[in-house]
Amino acid sequence: MPNMNVKRCEMPLQPKEVRSHNIEEVALGYTKEMAMEEAERCLHCKHKPCMQGCPVSIHIPDFIEEVKNGNFKEAYHIIKKTSSLPAVCGRVCPQENQCEKYCVRAIKGESVGIGRLERFVADWARENLQEENVKPVLNGHKVAIVGAGPSGLTCAGDLAKLGYEVTVFEALHVAGGVLVYGIPEFRLPKKIVEHEVDSLRQLGVHIECDSVIGRSETIDELFEEGFEAVFVGSGAGLPNFMGLEGENLKGVFSANEYLTRFNLMKAYDENSDTPIYRAKKCVVVGGGNVAMDAARSARRLGAEVTIVYRRGMEELPARREEVEHAMEEGVEFKLLTNPTRLFGHDGWVSSIECVEMELGEADASGRRRPVVKENSEFEITCDCVIMAIGTSPNPLIRSTTKGLETNPKGCLIVDEKGMTTRKGVFAGGDAVSGAATVIQAMGAGKKCAQSIHEYISNLNQ
Amino acid sequence: MELLTVRIVEQECLNPTVTKMVVEHEKISIKAKAGQFIILRVDANGERIPLTIADTDPIRHTVTIIFQIVGATTKKLNELQVNDMIYDFVGPLGKPSEIEGLKKVCVIGGGVGCAIAYPTAKALKIQGSEVVTIAGFRNKELVILENEFQQVSDRFYMMSDDGSVGQKGLVTDCLRNLLENESFDEVIAIGPLVMMKFVCQLTKEYGVKTIVSMNPIMIDGTGMCGGCRLKVGGKMKFACVDGPDFDGHEVDFDEAMARNTQYREFEHHAYETCCNLLKKEEDHA
Structure with a gap:
């Protein structure tokens, strides 16, 4: 008899008063007992509706069945068959919009905590299993991957399993992409990313850090070196700014810069040589997950933090859980508010002027368009502003590679197989879609691995 | 790893x-x-x-x-x-300097900026351009790359703030004299922001295109952090992917100077700490 509790088993969290002063992970993860109890809530629907919501098609009811019976090792093997980064996905996927959205239990109550279970299984495996990653027999074909972020790592893993000799070129000094420079330690501990990257290395994937494709080497040179196909997963790149007066004042940062200092360069640690501005009163502009990450990071460095977002609570694009955590940690939300200019004193930002907004008709995205309320200007005093309003694709690859076409926004154009307008060059992740989620990037990396396999098999027939 | x-x-x-x-x-x-x-x-x-x-x-x-x-x-x-x-x-x-087709160029280096100006002067010489170099230093003690510059320059002028080497005066004094008497396809100026700012003011008067090399605060250097943003011709540019070379007449130097001091306090503190650590190591040794 399944567990018919309408509520899911709660996730233990670090107390809010404590966690806003440290960088340790906020969500502590299920115990074995909690995991097995939650797994009991799965009804094992024959048509597996949850699976249609998973970009990498994890066999969800099957792994949950194994968790229910305490066969965690088996559960892990089921997940690993289709997902190369389960400990990451279990933490950062917006499951409520994916697998859990289709869960039958969500009709009368809460869906099964699929993400939480995935995380439990991956964490259990990391702590208890000695992974015997047998290097697959090489098939004699070489593939280059540009960017060691979620899409590149996924593509690399899948190709390595098929026997390809895979080299991943990473611009930064560590692999992981947004998982190491963007998503903070308190949401995704870096040792987890390292572990996932290590298991790819055990599969035989070479990772070359400090390699900026487009500059260190071009894509054409990679082909000359004998790579038969290239996957571009170079990410979103350039941070957007609003073009407001005062945006270049000192104390104004892109979320990318602020988070890169905080995460990649570990600026919260006094042993790190990288400086970070320790604000007293910080305003974060934007309402996505990146805005939440920046706000919560600033909070941990001791700032009072206000998030300014032009639409309402319903429209916040960030995950509900992240918004709740931010609120619990004392981040203030000023919704239906849009910045108009920044004022400075001695070159430093001293306040931000905003206007109030109201929601009008629905726009093309289906969300109601925010409209400025006349004469509603007001100022918020602050000594730091973080712009978290998205990114545009990096021009480096497209400007140094012939035959790569992009759309007007600068995103690489790909066909249904993930191939760009240049033969043998595939692409996925934010470089194609513009800023999106980790799991969407992984889905694209996975699809491209399959396409590259077909492409190279056909070439060599 | x-x-x-x-x-x-x-x-x-x-x-x-x-x-x-x-x-x-x-x-x-x-x-x-x-x-x-x-x-x-x-x-x-x-x-x-x-x-x-x-x-x-x-x-x-x-x-x-x-x-x-x-x-x-x-x-x-x-x-x-x-x-x-x-x-x-x-x-x-960053993008390489665009020097193709330049026949006669005045290359200006200020202080340690000479280290950046030298490879450009060398590349110009190799492609057959006429190179006139002005190098400016605070004093004789701080002179670098004198021989190297002489080898790649058709004419070489040295300036110092205190007159202890070369002529006493600023690079702009020397440049003004040159501009009065001859013309250049381009001036390439690399040095402290304030020097580049005044070189650009001068060359604007004479209508000579001027390229400067910007060296703002950066983290990744690949166009991700936006820390190196500058205002050029009223538009936001990233020095790491759009530069580091820019048209000097379009650069907002005052803003760039302000932005470069963003972490000064932290840097000063880190420098002191580092010196103390090194001193301790010496004491132990």
């Missing part, structure tokens, strides 16, 4: 505050062009700092950097000796 360290093969003190270092890096030595830069980290906790490539030797597979000891990181870097390893060394980054 695999570490991508590079070995130092030469280290030379050019003046009390400026050091030249030659490291082994095959790919960069072959690939780099004048005007490009690298990013390095000295050790595992090190920050990423951009430094312009001062010279390359594609046969010996070496890359030369010249840096001024201004903060904790450059201080630590300066402590390294021949055969020591640098943790990360990434490049070549």
Whole structure:
């Protein structure tokens, strides 16, 4: 008899008063007992509706069945068959919009905590299993991957399993992409990313850090070196700014810069040589997950933090859980508010002027368009502003590679197989879609691995 | 983790505050062009700092950097000796200087900026341009690359603030004299922001196109952080991907000068801490 509790088993969290002063992970993860109890809530629907919501098609009811019976090792093997980064996905996927959205239990109550279970299984495996990653027999074909972020790592893993000799070129000094420079330690501990990257290395994937494709080497040179196909997963790149007066004042940062200092360069640690501005009163502009990450990071460095977002609570694009955590940690939300200019004193930002907004008709995205309320200007005093309003694709690859076409926004154009307008060059992740989620990037990396396999098999027939 | 360290093969003190270092890096030595830069980290906790490539030797597979000891990181870097390893060394980054087709150019270097101006002067000379160089220093003690510049310049002028070497005066004094009497296809000015600002003011008067090399605060150097943003012609540009060379008449120097002081307090503190640590090590030794 399944567990018919309408509520899911709660996730233990670090107390809010404590966690806003440290960088340790906020969500502590299920115990074995909690995991097995939650797994009991799965009804094992024959048509597996949850699976249609998973970009990498994890066999969800099957792994949950194994968790229910305490066969965690088996559960892990089921997940690993289709997902190369389960400990990451279990933490950062917006499951409520994916697998859990289709869960039958969500009709009368809460869906099964699929993400939480995935995380439990991956964490259990990391702590208890000695992974015997047998290097697959090489098939004699070489593939280059540009960017060691979620899409590149996924593509690399899948190709390595098929026997390809895979080299991943990473611009930064560590692999992981947004998982190491963007998503903070308190949401995704870096040792987890390292572990996932290590298991790819055990599969035989070479990772070359400090390699900026487009500059260190071009894509054409990679082909000359004998790579038969290239996957571009170079990410979103350039941070957007609003073009407001005062945006270049000192104390104004892109979320990318602020988070890169905080995460990649570990600026919260006094042993790190990288400086970070320790604000007293910080305003974060934007309402996505990146805005939440920046706000919560600033909070941990001791700032009072206000998030300014032009639409309402319903429209916040960030995950509900992240918004709740931010609120619990004392981040203030000023919704239906849009910045108009920044004022400075001695070159430093001293306040931000905003206007109030109201929601009008629905726009093309289906969300109601925010409209400025006349004469509603007001100022918020602050000594730091973080712009978290998205990114545009990096021009480096497209400007140094012939035959790569992009759309007007600068995103690489790909066909249904993930191939760009240049033969043998595939692409996925934010470089194609513009800023999106980790799991969407992984889905694209996975699809491209399959396409590259077909492409190279056909070439060599 | 695999570490991508590079070995130092030469280290030379050019003046009390400026050091030249030659490291082994095959790919960069072959690939780099004048005007490009690298990013390095000295050790595992090190920050990423951009430094312009001062010279390359594609046969010996070496890359030369010249840096001024201004903060904790450059201080630590300066402590390294021949055969020591640098943790990360990434490049070549940024767009190469566009020098094709230039027949007569005035290259201006100010202080340690001469290290950046030299490879450009050399590249111009190699392509057959007429090169007139003006190098400015505070005093005789701080002169660097004098011989190197002389070898690649058709004419070479040296200026110093106190008159202890060359002529007494600013690079702009020398430049004004030249501009009164001859014309140039382009002026290329590299040095402190304030020097570049005044060179640009002067060349604007004479209507001579002027290129400057900007060296703002950066982290990744690949167009991700936006820390290196500048206002050029009223538009936002990123020095790492759009530059580092820009049309000097379009650059907002005052804003760039303000932005470069963003972490001054932190840097000062880090520098002091670093000096104290090094002093302790010496005391123990």
